[in-house]
Amino acid sequence: MSGSFDYMTEQEARKAICEIGKRLYSKNFVAANDGNLSIRTGEDEIICTPTGVSKGFMSENMMVKIRMNGDVIEGSLKPSSEIKMHLRIYKENKQIGGVVHAHPPIATAFAVAGMELQPNLLPEAAIMLGTVKVAQYATPGTEEVPEVIAPYVKSNKAVLMANHGALTWDSDIFEAYYRMESLEHYAKISMYAKHVIGHINPLTDLEISKLIKNAEDRRKL
Numbered sequence: 756m757s758g759s760f761d762y763m764t765e766q767e768a769r770k771a772i773c774e775i776g777k778r779l780y781s782k783n784f785v786a787a788n789d790g791n792l793s794i795r796t797g798e799d800e801i802i803c804t805p806t807g808v809s810k811g812f813m814s815e816n817m818m819v820k821i822r823m824n825g826d827v828i829e830g831s832l833k834p835s836s837e838i839k840m841h842l843r844i845y846k847e848n849k850q851i852g853g854v855v856h857a858h859p860p861i862a863t864a865f866a867v868a869g870m871e872l873q874p875n876l877l878p879e880a881a882i883m884l885g886t887v888k889v890a891q892y893a894t895p896g897t898e899e900v901p902e903v904i905a906p907y908v909k910s911n912k913a914v915l916m917a918n919h920g921a922l923t924w925d926s927d928i929f930e931a932y933y934r935m936e937s938l939e940h941y942a943k944i945s946m947y948a949k950h951v952i953g954h955i956n957p958l959t960d961l962e963i964s965k966l967i968k969n970a971e972d973r974r975k976l
């Protein structure tokens with residue numbers, strides 16, 4: 756994620772959001788009209804999901820095109836009520852191209868419990884997720900939400916939102932979506948191991964740092 760940013764075209768973005776919306780809905784990561792998605796398609800242009808629609812049944816012409824200040828450029832529906840949180844993520848980190856917000860049940864249960872996910876149970880979690888912290892509770896749809904998530908945008912790959920849900924981001928929306936899948940999968944395994952079986956053998960700090968170094972070396976090749 757360096758150098759000039761490679762934005763998706765508007766058409767690609769509309770298609771990608773519909774596709775990911777279907778996957779979120781079919782995996783039960785959202786219920787009814789929950790969740791929201793956005794893609795940055797230019798310096799001052801975002802394509803986002805409209806408010807009040809099921810993410811499983813969206814069409815490309817339902818998307819809303821907005822500016823970084825939240826003004827609507829195009830679209831007959833209103834943008835997501837959580838759009839301020841998406842805009843803040845793009846402002847905090849210029850290398851972010853897509854944001855996914857959902858309520859996957861097990862990750863959200865950890866968010867309700869106020870318990871962060873430590874990445875020391877599986878190698879994939881150490882690489883894909885890192886520590887997933889819990890941002891403090893904020894009233895959905897208000898200015899409080901971007902404030903509480905902002906501190907995590909540069910230092911973390913995902914965050915749990917207390918008593919609410921989960922949020923992932925990346926340079927590419929599909930990577931952000933896969934991270935949401937990994938997050939829920941890892942939350943499920945963590946729950947089974949820690950709270951159903953009641954026993955874990957965590958990886959050591961040395962094992963974790965070897966994994967991270969290995970992944971960085973591969974990226975340089």
Ligand SMILES: [Zn+2]
Nearest residue numbers: 790857919920
């Ligand atoms: Zn939500």
